[in-house]
Amino acid sequence: MKTLATIDNTSLAIIPGSNAFNLAKNIAEKLGAPLLDIHRKVFPDGEHYVRINFEKLVVPPNYSIVVNTLYPKQNDAFIETLFLLNAAYTETSMNTIAIIPYIAYSRQDKLFLRGEPVSFEAVLSCLRSAGADMLLTVDVHSPIALKRYFKGFSINILVSDLLVKASLKYLDKPIVLAPDKGALNRVRYAALKLGLEFDYLVKHRDRVTGEVSLEPKELSVKERDVVIVDDIISTGGTIALAAQKCLENGARKVVVAATHSLLIGNALEKIRNAGVAKLITTNSIPIEETDFIEVIDLSDVISKELQRVIHV
C-alpha cells in the first residue's frame, strides 16, 4: 500500500466489510488508496456496531468506497453494509460507493407470486437510502432489475469472459454452454468475445420411456470439450446434472465456470461426482483455492472499472 502522501491527490478511502476484507485490501493496493480500520462490536442485546477510523486521513475522501459481499450471513452482512454506508456518507466530499460483488436476494428480482416481496428491490432501495450514490456489482442475476431498482448510478461488471478464458488452460476449443435459456446472455458475451461456439441446454422428456434428456439446442457435445457457465452455484444440482448429461452425451471434458460460488451443503461433492474436471470461480464470495477450484481475484476488474468511472 502506498503511503498517505502519495494518495492525497486521489482522495479515496476503502472501507472493508466483514465478508470482503481480502478483496477490499487488494482493491486498496491496486488503487494506492488507504484501507481504513473498522471497529466492530456486538452489544449485549445483540445490536451490531461499527465505527470507521477516518482519523488516518488528512482530508475527507472524495470517494468513500465500502466493499462488502452479502454471503455468508446475508442479513447481518446487509445490516453491516447499511451502517458502513451511513457512516461513510457523513465523511465523504463527493460520492459514497458500494462495491458488492455478490448481492443476496438477487434472485427474487420480480413478482413470481401474488403477495411476495421483490426482495432484490427492497435490498437495493435500502442500500441507496443508507447512503450509496453508486453501486458496483459483478455478474448480477438480472442486470435489468439492478438498473430498475437501484435509484442511483449502478454498474454490473460482466466476468463470464474471464472465467471462460481461464478455462482455456484446461480445454481445447470448448463449446460454451448455458445450463438453461435464462443464462444465455452471459454465455453469448463470453463466447463472442473469445471466438467460441455457444449454446444452451434444453430439457426433453421421452414420452415413451419417461427418460429426461438434457442437450444443447443446436450443437452436439460429442467428442468436444465443454465449459458450462452460470452466475450462481447454490446447492449445485443444476450444474451437476448439466455436466453429467454432457459427459453421457460424449463430451470429452467438462469444466464449470460460475461467478458466485455459494456451494451449499455437499454442492462441491455433487459437482465432482458428476465428473467435472475443474471449477473456475471468483472471490465474490470468500473461497479457498484448491486442486479442483481455481479462484479469479476480482480486485483487478473492479479497480479498473472504478478508475474508468471516477477518473482516479
Added chain:
Amino acid sequence: MKTLATIDNTSLAIIPGSNAFNLAKNIAEKLGAPLLDIHRKVFPDGEHYVRINFEKLVVPPNYSIVVNTLYPKQNDAFIETLFLLNAAYTETSMNTIAIIPYIAYSRQDKLFLRGEPVSFEAVLSCLRSAGADMLLTVDVHSPIALKRYFKGFSINILVSDLLVKASLKYLDKPIVLAPDKGALNRVRYAALKLGLEFDYLVKHRDRVTGEVSLEPKELSVKERDVVIVDDIISTGGTIALAAQKCLENGARKVVVAATHSLLIGNALEKIRNAGVAKLITTNSIPIEETDFIEVIDLSDVISKELQRVIHV
C-alpha cells in the same frame, strides 16, 4: 375476528411479523380487520422468504398494516419487516403502515463518535424506502430523531402514563422518578397527567469517602412510594441501581415501569434482588406475565391511534 362481510367498508389488512403475532392478532380483533396469513421459509442458502396471503380479501386494502417488533433477532426481524412492507405495498390502494412498537438500533440516534453510523437513521430510511408511508411506534428513545429520520408520516405513542397508572394499584401517591435527566420527559408526561410529583435521579461522588450517591434532584424518597420510569430495560443495571438507592434512602416501596423489556441475561434477577416490588411493562417485546411482571397489552392504544389517524 369479524367476518369479511362486516369489514368490507374499512378495507384494512393486518399483516403479522414473526415477533408480533399476538399483538397483530389483538389489533386485528379490535379494528375488526382481517389478519392475513404469512407463508415463510428459509432457502437452503439462508435467504429468508415471506409471502402474504392476500387471496382472502375481496378488494385490495386501502391500508395494509404490517405489525412487527425488532427484538429478538433484530437483523432478521428487520429484513422480514422490509420484505413484508415491500410485498404489502404492491397490494395497497392507499397507504402502507408499519407498526413497530420497539425499533432496534433506536439508541444509536446521533453521531456520538466520528466514523459511527447513525444506525437509527439507516433503519428508519430503509423502512421508508421498503414501502412504509407511515410509521407508528411506542415510546421511542428519541422522538426528535424519529421525526427527523423517517421521511414520512410518523407517530410516537406515549405510554408512560399507562404504566404509571397501573403502578397505582401497588403504590400510595408515589413519586415518579426518572433514572437520569435524559429520561425526564416521559416521567413529566405521566406525572402531570396523573397529578403526581416527579423528579430525576442525580449521581454524586463523595470527595472524601468516594462513595456514590444517587438521589432525586429536589424531592426526598424517605417514607415515600416510588415508581421509576424508563423506556428500555436492557441488562437492567441502571434500573436495579436506581431502585436499590431509593430503598437505601428510605423509600417504602419501589415499582419499576418500563415500556420495552429486553431483559438481557440476568436482568430480571438483578431487578428483583434490588428490592423492586413489581415490574410493569408492555408487550412491545414478547413477554410472559408472571407474579412479578405485569404486562400491558398495547393493542388498545395502537388501535385507537390508528382509528384517529386513518378514520376507520
